[in-house]
Amino acid sequence: MSVxxxxxxxxVVMLVVLLVLGVPIGVSIGLSSAVSMICMLxxxxxxxxxxxxxxxxxxxxxxxxxxxxxxxxxxxxxxxIAIRLVNCAKVLSGRMPGALAETNVVANMxxxxxxxxxxxxxxxxxxxxxxxxxxxxxxxxxxxxxxVASAPVGMLIxxxxxxxxxxxxxxxxxxxxxxxxxxxxxxxxxxxxxILAGITAKKLGYQTKEKMTLSIALKTxxxxxxxxxxxxxxxxxxxxxxxxxxxxxxxxxVYATILxxxxxxxxxxxxxxxxxxxxxxxxxxxxxxxxxxxMSWAMxxxxxxxxxxxxxxxxxxxxxxxYLLINIILLxxxxxxxxxxxxxxxxxxxxxxxxxxxxxxxxxxxxxxYNLSVGTITPxxxxxxxxxxxxxxVTIESILxxxxxxxAVIIIGLLLVTYIPMISLFIPTALGLI
Numbered sequence: 414m415s416v417x418x419x420x421x422x423x424x425v426v427m428l429v430v431l432l433v434l435g436v437p438i439g440v441s442i443g444l445s446s447a448v449s450m451i452c453m454l455x456x457x458x459x460x461x462x463x464x465x466x467x468x469x470x471x472x473x474x475x476x477x478x479x480x481x482x483x484x485x486x487x488x489x490x491x492x493x494i495a496i497r498l499v500n501c502a503k504v505l506s507g508r509m510p511g512a513l514a515e516t517n518v519v520a521n522m523x524x525x526x527x528x529x530x531x532x533x534x535x536x537x538x539x540x541x542x543x544x545x546x547x548x549x550x551x552x553x554x555x556x557x558x559x560x561v562a563s564a565p566v567g568m569l570i571x572x573x574x575x576x577x578x579x580x581x582x583x584x585x586x587x588x589x590x591x592x593x594x595x596x597x598x599x600x601x602x603x604x605x606x607x608i609l610a611g612i613t614a615k616k617l618g619y620q621t622k623e624k625m626t627l628s629i630a631l632k633t634x635x636x637x638x639x640x641x642x643x644x645x646x647x648x649x650x651x652x653x654x655x656x657x658x659x660x661x662x663x664x665x666x667v668y669a670t671i672l673x674x675x676x677x678x679x680x681x682x683x684x685x686x687x688x689x690x691x692x693x694x695x696x697x698x699x700x701x702x703x704x705x706x707x708m709s710w711a712m713x714x715x716x717x718x719x720x721x722x723x724x725x726x727x728x729x730x731x732x733x734x735x736y737l738l739i740n741i742i743l744l745x746x747x748x749x750x751x752x753x754x755x756x757x758x759x760x761x762x763x764x765x766x767x768x769x770x771x772x773x774x775x776x777x778x779x780x781x782x783y784n785l786s787v788g789t790i791t792p793x794x795x796x797x798x799x800x801x802x803x804x805x806x807v808t809i810e811s812i813l814x815x816x817x818x819x820x821a822v823i824i825i826g827l828l829l830v831t832y833i834p835m836i837s838l839f840i841p842t843a844l845g846l847i
Contacts, residue, residue: 421715424449439701446708470706479574480695481662486533487687488669493678494640495537498523501637504630511614513546518563522603525567527643531797535564539804557805558815563606564797565786569599575752579778582760586774588658590846594837598830605822705757718762732770747788779837
């Protein structure tokens, strides 16, 4: 075994051991990367290179969009925008069986299309609809399962922080193309949840008791237009070339702040607290991006991507089976690793394999984000799963009976997105983005 292969083995084994021991993922990545660097290079060069990669990994104009979108999401979460999106979703869901649960799904899709955060959607929308569902006699476990299963859609429907990270790592992949590619996969995910939620609600006898008149529906949409306009302004401006995704994120913050102040849902004294919470979340993400950049460099130096590619191609040369194997690996990785470090680590490994087989990088980016979005609702580190259970006042064990069928629907959606490229590529191709 070559020296590079030995170093690669040490790094991988150390990372796995640290994760199993419960060491925070950022620390695990940093320690395993540091040890591998010292094994490869003289200590002074290893430290200097690590510092350079730490800075280079976070020194990207595109990454500035992440703190702004996080801040916009937190402002919306506190600013009364969520309830207006819920009301609009109630009009769209009508009198379907389990209408409030269907409203939850639609509202998560709308909220995600503005904030780009699945956890924020689970907290804001679940916290708003949950009491209404309880009043209507819904099983809290059913309500929480629907909220958890649909919240990650916001990571696919733009704007999406995971897509911004992927675009930065992949290099020449357009953020605009990725944003547009996420719409249909996100709708497939959300639509599948709605169908299953409706079937389950019908079996449980959940029927809406309210009648929505045309005048009430029109009034509700009228009140929700300012909130919905954020989608049009941000995404329309990016597509129209009026501003970049990073500039669009800043506009989203300004728009959400003005709207929340107009609604009088937040006060000026609340803004420092909201900014502080957003800064903490941004610091965590940036910390992981920087450390993952060191690991990505170390992996490239030791030739891990080439070794993995050779190992996969030795197993099979069948393109269908290779894609399936990659999906399985990413699904497993997503259960114990947050999306941001997973994207930074596995993009350099799997992107070259997929592009060599003829896959468009935008298509791969959507597959990667879809897989890692599933990980946010699976234990042991499923942030959306824990958020949804906390908001719903239930335990993970109690919602599993409802949640497991949703996993089946989500996986079917993943297979469709993987093996039918035009699901992802149709809109960006039609708009001339790829």
